[in-house]
Amino acid sequence: MTTFEAILLTIVTASTPLLIAAIGELVAERAGVLNLGVEGMMAMGAACGFAAAIGFNSTAAGIAVGILAGTALAAIFAFAVLGLAANQVGSGLALTILGLGLSGLIGAPFVGARRDPIPHLHIPGLTDLPVIGRLFFGQDAFVYISLALVMAVVLFLARARSGLTLRAVGENHSSAHALGLPVLRTRLLAILFGGACAGLAGVYLSLVYTRFWSPGMTAGRGWIALALVVFAAWRPVYALAGAYLFGTATVLQLHAQAGQIGLPSQLLSAVPYVATILALVLLSVLRGRALGAPGALGAPFVPDR
Amino acid sequence: MTQRSGDPVTTGQDVDTPLVALRGIAKRYGDLLANDGIDLAIRPGEIHALLGENGAGKSTLVKILYGVVEPTAGEIVWEGRPVAIGSPVEARRLGIGMVFQHFSLFDQLTVAENIAVALSGRESLRDMRRRLVEVSRAYGLGLEPDRAVWTLSAGERQRIEIVRCLLQDPKLIVLDEPTSVLTPQEADRLFETLERLAGEGRAILYISHKLEEVRRLCRTATVLRNGRVVATLDPRRRSAREIAALMVGSEVGEVKPHAGSGSGAEALAVRGLTLPAANPHEWTLKDIELAVRKGEVSGIAGIAGSGQSELFAALSGERLAPARDSVAIAGTDCGHIGIDGRRRLGAAFVPEERLGHAAVPTHRLSENALLSHHATGEVARGGVVALGPARRLAGSIVAALDVRTPSPDPQARQLSGGNLQKFVVGREIIRNPALLVVDQPTWGVDAGAARLIRQALVDLAAGGAAVLVISQDLDELFEISDRIAVIHRGEISEALPTAAWTREEIGLAMMGAAHAA
Structure with a gap:
């Protein structure tokens, strides 16, 4: 395997969790709910998923429990913002703090434990092709699931009747209610979907990306996922592009650090964030203010x- | 649409049996009885008017009928059977269709999507689109299915609501203040459509406070006041004045015109003002030429969203003009000066939005008085608020414009729409400005308050001030303006003497069909 090939593969690994979390948050926001708790839900997914995978010695169990943990945290958020009509920004921030703290508690006994890599796809012939073989036909299941999720969300929003309902609810909840659309139910499902995705993204971090658990291992990826949704103007395909842009910047700066190019490593670590912010600013300048934001967001x- | 025009909608129904009867409907919100024992019956093929002032309980009653709000007491009898309408979906299943006043549309969705979202059927979007085109053609309601709603005019938006309603083949169609945003021509088209629908045997509940159109369209009218039915009558057999008195509970006077000629100096002169749109939902102001003289009321007519807010922002200084000489107040070029500087030149401004733009909802009236007086008045000195003078100022505004307040210095949001509007207009008039620019001075206020505000504007002009009124209400402009110009897509026509305009001409100009010569 060449270095170039290795870099491409790590880019995919770095981008996938961002993509999964962002696509979940995108659906919630299209329904008009701003959930700032993505970071917390990811941390819970990572901790609970890792704990379950070790406890049951099963990757599948880890994935299931990680998804459930993200969903459960999202349910708390849903109760606050839908049931009690609480402020979404405040509730979301509280959710992140809760998730980060709780995940530290749950994960504590598992610090130092390691998991084996999960299996990758192997199609004889195709996977062995030079350069593109491993990239396209040799990934783990998460990568293919994340891409399928993007496709599914694109089709759901554009074609499905329920997708239309979701967009309508996010655009103008008063009108939607007056027409008899189930505003709260739609939002509940969207929030839970967002939680499930964040949980899955968290599991990916602890079971695939690092294969161990450490407190605070989400390292702001939840916040990046949130920024990506805005950056993508609430469109799934743009979110895909954004996630891979951020992933690419992350991996390239790591290689730059290793290559001793003479810049302080702290500065290089900041590159992906700066790149994302620049892209965000550039896009919103080009496109005009906040165009495309769901009308009832937040x-x-x-x-x- | 399975229904062919001309087929009776009701089958096996005696024409005398009401399609729907409301019996003793009541709705209580805390201490407020929004509806108090309302009885109402509508027959198939009837266009029934529901008349009343703002706050009389019309909207609440309609929401109950459409299942959006649950009544506290009373029963609804549909085709002879008592029914409970728990949601709009159930209302639609019974055959009740609704055209909302503030359109229940989704700006970012297309026309077809807006319609599909309200239909609960399993029909595919493609079939729905085909039916949409068929129905809109059959009733002469032209619509392009793939346009995004935010690009459409108010008339087109209303057509979406009507087509959406018709696709469900309703037996009863409820229209809430349908003409409030339409040009006279658009309103005429609406009336033709409604008469045709009634001819097919559909019943129509027509909610309005405009007596002339009710007298033209309806044979039965139910008049509400303070949540109660005060009369059920044939509007063609009573005078407009008589019905108005029933709605208001007392006689509404007319605005006394002033004999001013408006031959004074130009208090406001706008020359070649061009201002690019601030965002994609706004119009670019193109080469605006406008002059308002001392002693006259000048009016600007236009359909909602034709550039009025953009023009107001440019005149008030909320947005600065690229060229300093494109706006002049009292002979001083002020295109580059902000709103405070323009106030110091003797100008005063009342924006369209009462809550959130003209007044801060959670601030007291005295604090709200500060908002426009801080630069010119005695209420703030050296950055310190003078509370006493501010309270006295608010008190004199309240007294001058007869503002009804629940307590001596209440929060702005505690006032009714009409009273708050009197306050925000009075706040500017009390400064005795040389120029007053007011956007939609009586939008959504009751007849009594509207008359008082219009009289105050006319009196201000009679006292030598220049008054510029931007309004969607043609009746209002014809009543108080000396000259009227028309705004369309950010362009303004020449201001002609009011007597030189006919309603038809002005309606055409509002739709952009060539500026009347």
């Missing part, structure tokens, strides 16, 4: 019955 909904 607004609590209280039906007047």
